[in-house]
Amino acid sequence: MKVLGLSGSMRKEGNTALLIQKILEHVDAENCSEIETEFVSLSGMEILPCIGCEKCKEKKWCVIEKDDWGRIVDKVIDCDILIIGSPTYYYDVCGQLKNFIDRTYSLYHDRKLAGRNAVVVSVCADRGCERTLETLEGFVNTHEFSYLGFVAGKGYLPGDILNDPHAMPKAKEVAGKIIKMLRKDSKYIKNA
Numbered sequence: 001m002k003v004l005g006l007s008g009s010m011r012k013e014g015n016t017a018l019l020i021q022k023i024l025e026h027v028d029a030e031n032c033s034e035i036e037t038e039f040v041s042l043s044g045m046e047i048l049p050c051i052g053c054e055k056c057k058e059k060k061w062c063v064i065e066k067d068d069w070g071r072i073v074d075k076v077i078d079c080d081i082l083i084i085g086s087p088t089y090y091y092d093v094c095g096q097l098k099n100f101i102d103r104t105y106s107l108y109h110d111r112k113l114a115g116r117n118a119v120v121v122s123v124c125a126d127r128g129c130e131r132t133l134e135t136l137e138g139f140v141n142t143h144e145f146s147y148l149g150f151v152a153g154k155g156y157l158p159g160d161i162l163n164d165p166h167a168m169p170k171a172k173e174v175a176g177k178i179i180k181m182l183r184k185d186s187k188y189i190k191n192a
Ligand SMILES: Cc1cc2nc3c(=O)[nH]c(=O)nc-3n(C[C@H](O)[C@H](O)[C@H](O)COP(=O)(O)O)c2cc1C
Pocket: 009, 010, 011, 013, 014, 015, 016, 017, 086, 087, 088, 089, 090, 091, 092, 123, 124, 125, 126, 127, 128, 154, 155, 156, 157, 158
């Protein structure tokens, strides 16, 4: 069972990364050998925008092959649970993550991501987290993930999120849902 945390922030160790890592830490604390966690940041990656060519309808993959999108999306394809998060930029997801999401249109035609589970995460300094969550929910709903919940938090400078009195317990709560789901799933496999 693979749990992948994906931060779209250009700050490698920023608030979004820290909040996603908190969830992963709680999952890791279960010490369950069947659960494997991984964290990936889009910071420093080249993720070009979708060019709207529609060639992916035939190819079932994005025609842009010379950037980092393919190797990151392979990890998404390979995971059971995706924790996808973004900082709030102008009341919405940041550009780097939006480029990443738009390119997954190429996986939509044959519903390549359907059946996985997802948690969405957003951070803002003051306002706009809700729309960021909605955009992320639009992504997971469109791709037919099962929705496990969200964590939203407030922070401005990197590290601020760790002092958010609401986000930290919410991260633990969502991690609990992930663990419960994975346990149920592995029980199902064992009993099958
Ligand atoms: C270009 C830009 C736009 C932003 N827009 C908003 C916004 O609309 N609302 C808000 O509350 N904070 C906004 N912020 C602040 C960030 O959301 C905040 O600093 C957040 O903690 C960044 O997360 P990160 O450390 O994961 O990158 C903006 C920051 C930048 C750089």
